[in-house]
C-alpha cells in the first residue's frame with residue numbers, strides 16, 4: 001500500500017481511478033477556483049486527505065479572502081499546497097509574496113507545505129526565502145545533485161514523481177540514490193507526470209505510482225516493499241496522517 005504524497009484527483013473521473021494499492025492520496029488545490037473541489041473530493045473519498053494553496057501561475061489570487069478561507073477550513077486539511085515559484089509564469093514579485101504569505105500561514109496553522117519549483121532560478125530563490133519554519137515537501141523533485149544536497153541539508157522531504165522513470169532523466173536517478181531514507185517521498189501528481197511507457201495523452205492516476213516506486217527501488221538497490229513502507233511512514237509523519 002502506497003501513500004501518494006501529491007495529486008489533484010478532483011481533475012480525474014472516478015472510473016479511471018483504482019485505489020486498491022493506495023493507502024492514502026494527498027489531494028491539493030492549485031487555485032482559489034478549486035478550493036471547494038479539493039475539499040469536497042476529500043470529504044467524499046475516505047482515502048484522500050486535502051491540502052489547500054495557490055500555485056504560482058495563480059499567485060495574483062492570493063489575498064486576504066483566500067487566507068481566511070484556508071483558516072476557516074483548518075480542520076479539513078493536512079497541508080498548505082500546492083504553492084511555489086515558477087519563472088515560466090509572470091508576476092514573479094507577486095509569486096514571492098504569495099509564497100511567503102502561504103509559508104507564514106502554514107506556520108500559523110502548524111501545517112507542512114507542498115512546494116512546486118520549476119527552473120534552477122526558482123530553486124535558488126527558494127533557498128534564499130525558505131527559513132525552515134515549517135516541514136517542507138519538494139514535490140515532483142527534478143533538481144540536480146547540488147540542489148538536492150542543499151534541500152536535504154535544509155531538512156526538506158524529496159518527493160519523486162513519474163518523471164523519475166523518463167529515459168533522459170539519468171541524473172535525477174543519481175539524485176534518487178542519495179536522498180536519506182527519512183526524507184524520501186513518492187507521488188503521482190495525477191493527472192500530470194505520467195510515468196514512461198504509458199499511453200501518452202492519458203491522465204495519470206494514483207495506481208501508476210508503482211512505476212515510480214519500482215524505479216526508486218532499482219536505483220536504491222532495495223525491494224519495492226521497502227520503498228512502499230519507507231515512503232508511507234514518512235508521509236504519515238510529515239502530514240500527520242493517522243492509521
Ligand SMILES: [Zn+2]
Nearest residue numbers: 006007082189
Ligand atoms: Zn501538482
